[in-house]
Amino acid sequence: MDLSFTEDELAFRDEVRAFFRASVPPDICEKLVAGLHPNKSDMRRWTRVLADKGWAVPHWPIEFGGTGWGPVKQYIFTEEMSQAPAPAPLAFGVNMVAPVIYTFGTEAQKKRFLPRIVTLEDWWCQGFSEPGSGSDLASLKTRAVREGDHYVVNGQKTWTTFAQYADWIFCLVRTDPNAKKQLGISFLLIDMKSPGITVRPIQMIDGSHEVNEVFFDDVRVPAENLVGQENRGWDYAKFLLGHERFNIACVGASKERIRRIKHLASRSCFGRGRLIDQADFREKVAAVELQLKALEITQLRVLANVSKQQKDVQDPASSILKIRGAEIQQATSELLMDVVGPYALPHQSEEDLERRNEPPIGPDWATTIASAYFNARKVSIYGGSDEIQKNIIAKAVLGL
Template sequence: MDLAFTKEEQAFREEVRQFLRDNVSPEMWRKIVEGRQVSKEEMVAWWRVLNKKGWAVSHWPKEYGGTDWTSVQHYLFKEELQMYPAPVPLAFGVSMVGPVIYTFGNEAQRNYYLPRIANVDDWWCQGFSEPGAGSDLASLKTKAELKGDKWIINGQKTWTTLAQYADMMFCLCRTNPAAKKQAGISFILVDMKSKGLVVRPIQTIDGGYEINEVFFDDVEVPVENLVGEENKGWDYAKFLLGNERTGIARVGVSKERIRRIKELSLKAESGGRPLLDDPAFRAKLTACEIELKSLELTQLRVVADEAKHGKGKPNPASSMLKIKGSEIQQTTSELLMEVIGPFAARYDEHSDSNNEAMEWTAQIAPSYFNNRKVSIYGGSNEILRNIIAKAALGL
């Protein structure tokens, strides 16, 4: 059962659906449904279609290219993208560094970077985590020293998602080693083509190369690439992470995956009948759906709070959304594995018995393994429970 929205909101939802039907290529749609890799070129081309429509940075202030949508419209737009499914705008640019630049950056930075982010002229990556500074991010050691009109950066970042594609990185660097760890960090923009910067891929458990480690060896960055005030980067990072954790809930992704589970479990058999008719399987699926509906309601409460009070200070509920959203994503990937069974294993692409049906089912096991990460990135769930205890419950 769908939640109650106004007639205007339902009309907006249908407008988004029609736009997706008219503009998402069947080839890219099929790749996403079946878990295949969508190329950088395909994603950029699609995001530029969104930008031409005026929807690439819909949640930004209107003066920077955004829309005047309500919080509910923003929520519906993202959900429809995830449910269709189609690639959502590149979060590192649109949802992370873009809002930091227009909120804390100077006019020159806004004028230069924001149009480029909207049109994906620059592909961004996030330089936060380091060896020994992941969930305890404030322990980072990568340092930036100001020499003349340059920042000289030395250190290492790790788990840097899609850095192999990136043109730019927003990077947290220690600029005052004498200050307490949260107070001596700055937010600096780094050109990935800079001399002394090296990107090395890390193979993940699913066999892919989605993440990387990045090394800085006397990397020179212009002084004007500092965003906001020196040593205030921790404040900007908290602002950014509030946006990231809300996005990680990915209600639409889980809805689409449950739809897929139901579709496939009608075809898969257990004891001579469709798996969907198996009471034990149905109980697990129903429990997951109930959890997802609760998550959706919680996210809508956050949306309503934003509509009433504005974004301003990050809502502690964003940590709850991240925790429960990541758990549901992992549960749905486990249910898909159960539906497909042994066909989820990787196929031998050189085998004579290889066929098209096996090719897409073989993407399910890598997806299952890849989803192990969602309870770690954006702040591990264990750390976020501590944040909820302190910020939301006052313990």
């Protein structure tokens, strides 16, 4: 198996790298380096830069605005974007709901929604998880009852990332309560401005507001917003999750974080000299780098096998990428905590930082490291928990 890039792929990598170096707005790049999330305005500004280049939705079919790149070039693009660093396109629209719409949706749905996803004119969020229906998603209870030309939706979704920004939400809803639980679910597109929708913030362990509860009280949704067939939503959800997990290893992002760890550890600060000069710290960094290199090779092997995979069937080895990628992301966040030591601070919003009237205790770059550490706890859960991934490996890879 040849895992090296061809001359054409190397030239493409150089082109992508040069574009990111020249085109990412400096203020957005600074936020990412500091561990801050770009806000809605930042994301729209950057998405339109990508759209002008024709690279906003690289993996889509060409007829809907995609690039026609194969899996290797898509991988190179994603890795270079992570290492630039540059914001990834909003996954809920580009990677999740859009493939469902252009694969299973009506022509009217494709014309209405896809162009607005390309430019981030519409911000999407995901309405899957519910209280008591997380890992066992098929037990969801949010109901949608057909009344004439509308569905009336009642229920609750939770852990809804960035719902406070969203214009639309794609939801799994139960349309046949008498069917077996996977067979009575439908896939609805719901306007977040609809009467009866309430969004309530959930404060994260790091103090930030990233996820929300979303309540539906007699929300009327036009029947034309049903994707595919009624009661087939579980099939579309499995299709969607296959798209979500491909780049979840985050090799490029972990490479960038290791570079930052080395840079910060090479500075003399906090009156304790350079942390990089301490042998035990260097051993920790080296161990994570070796794990990351092994993960990168594994991801390239999965990539090399894409042409052999049955269409729309996920390679079970991607579960290995998910588990190991999550572990490395958490390990790098712990190394950053080693670097900042006692000056790790709780979450402070941009508004908090602007309002404070006393000098910070430590350097500005220290203010986001504890938040990143706490936030990284979730990567073992979303996109399919580690326990679920291990079951997939046991069954599909080891044959147990």
